[in-house]
Amino acid sequence: MHPLEHPEPELPFQRQVDDARAERALRAALDAGATHVDTSDAYGADGHNERLVGRVIKDRRDEVVVATKFGLAVQEGEESRAFPVGYAFRELRVNAEPRLIRGYAERSLANLGTDVIDLYYAHYPDPGVPIEETVGAMAELVRDGLVRRLGLSNVTAAQLRAAHAAHPVAAVQNEWSMWRPVDADLLATARELGVGIVAWSPLGSGFLTGGVTELGAGDFRHNAPRFSAENLAANHDRYEPIRTIAARLGLTPAQLALAWLLHQDEHVVAIPGSRTPAHIEENVAAADVTLHQDTLAQVAEALAKAEVAGATLL
Numbered sequence: 128m129h130p131l132e133h134p135e136p137e138l139p140f141q142r143q144v145d146d147a148r149a150e151r152a153l154r155a156a157l158d159a160g161a162t163h164v165d166t167s168d169a170y171g172a173d174g175h176n177e178r179l180v181g182r183v184i185k186d187r188r189d190e191v192v193v194a195t196k197f198g199l200a201v202q203e204g205e206e207s208r209a210f211p212v213g214y215a216f217r218e219l220r221v222n223a224e225p226r227l228i229r230g231y232a233e234r235s236l237a238n239l240g241t242d243v244i245d246l247y248y249a250h251y252p253d254p255g256v257p258i259e260e261t262v263g264a265m266a267e268l269v270r271d272g273l274v275r276r277l278g279l280s281n282v283t284a285a286q287l288r289a290a291h292a293a294h295p296v297a298a299v300q301n302e303w304s305m306w307r308p309v310d311a312d313l314l315a316t317a318r319e320l321g322v323g324i325v326a327w328s329p330l331g332s333g334f335l336t337g338g339v340t341e342l343g344a345g346d347f348r349h350n351a352p353r354f355s356a357e358n359l360a361a362n363h364d365r366y367e368p369i370r371t372i373a374a375r376l377g378l379t380p381a382q383l384a385l386a387w388l389l390h391q392d393e394h395v396v397a398i399p400g401s402r403t404p405a406h407i408e409e410n411v412a413a414a415d416v417t418l419h420q421d422t423l424a425q426v427a428e429a430l431a432k433a434e435v436a437g438a439t440l441l
């Protein structure tokens with residue numbers, strides 16, 4: 128079937144979830160020592176995931192940095208602009224107009240059951256609004272104590288620079304993993320400005336764990352070219368040298384993927400997603416792994432040879 132004829136697929140962050148399982152997973156993460164919780168007002172309908180996070184952190188608020196995002200959960204009757212994304216063959220609809228931003232933040236605060244958001248991101252830049260105007264309205268939230276720090280997600284180096292001139296940006300959140308290099312200009316700009324980088328899908332949507340060799344029916348990754356049956360098989364073979372390095376170090380491939388990221392920059396935070404407590408413990412342990420320079424060089428060499436089949440997700 129041609130991709131454009133594909134029936135309207137679910138976006139990955141709008142999938143049905145098992146709340147009890149998700150709450151167990153988040154509790155397991157906090158118990159294992161995770162301190163950074165990443166959500167969005169667009170994860171699930173009507174702030175579903177924010178409310179779930181709120182229930183779990185209710186008695187543990189001081190243990191976590193709570194990060195959430197706005198701009199994709201556009202209210203009925205409001206305009207929005209298209210931001211094309213490769214995954215799921217569709218576009219996202221964004222509205223980050225300054226007049227709406229306080230309302231977004233108040234809704235997220237209520238969903239999260241907290242009186243302050245530690246890190247508040249524009250989820251995607253709004254193609255119809257200069258980013259400094261969006262950030263200007265976000266800055267008022269800091270001034271008024273609703274938000275501690277500002278973040279931007281899915282931005283370019285130029286957008287980061289323009290935004291940072293309006294108000295200091297604490298973090299950018301973009302896709303970054305072994306099979307999805309971060310934009311070099313963005314990384315250089317973040318370093319120059321002292322902005323932290325939060326790496327989304329640090330496990331390549333599961334691929335880098337080595338455990339995804341075929342997809343079940345209904346898996347949203349069917350919509351991503353890198354996960355087509357043919358590309359997935361080719362990519363699995365091409366990443367065999369990486370899995371071999373992990374095994375030699377006594378690490379799982381997921382741990383090597385996360386530890387590798389944490390060694391790319393002093394100010395990187397990886398936010399792996401998982402519903403499985405055993406995976407979460409394994410992932411948290413990766414934060415304590417030190418990789419030797421020789422190992423990093425071997426990984427770099429293996430990655431340089433492992434050309435990925437299929438377009439990136441974005």
Ligand SMILES: NC(=O)c1ccc[n+]([C@@H]2O[C@H](COP(=O)([O-])OP(=O)(O)OC[C@H]3O[C@@H](n4cnc5c(N)ncnc54)[C@H](OP(=O)(O)O)[C@@H]3O)[C@@H](O)[C@H]2O)c1
Binds near residue numbers: 250301
């Ligand atoms: N800003 C943005 O636009 C944006 C976009 C996408 C994602 N994000 C953020 O990034 C987070 C992570 O991204 P993601 O979940 O899409 O991708 P990911 O973290 O790269 O991969 C998640 C997948 O890996 C599996 N997994 C995790 N740890 C594992 C382990 N140790 N062993 C085996 N399998 C493992 C998970 O399955 P199990 O559940 O079975 O562990 C899940 O299928 C999201 O939760 C979200 O907060 C942000």
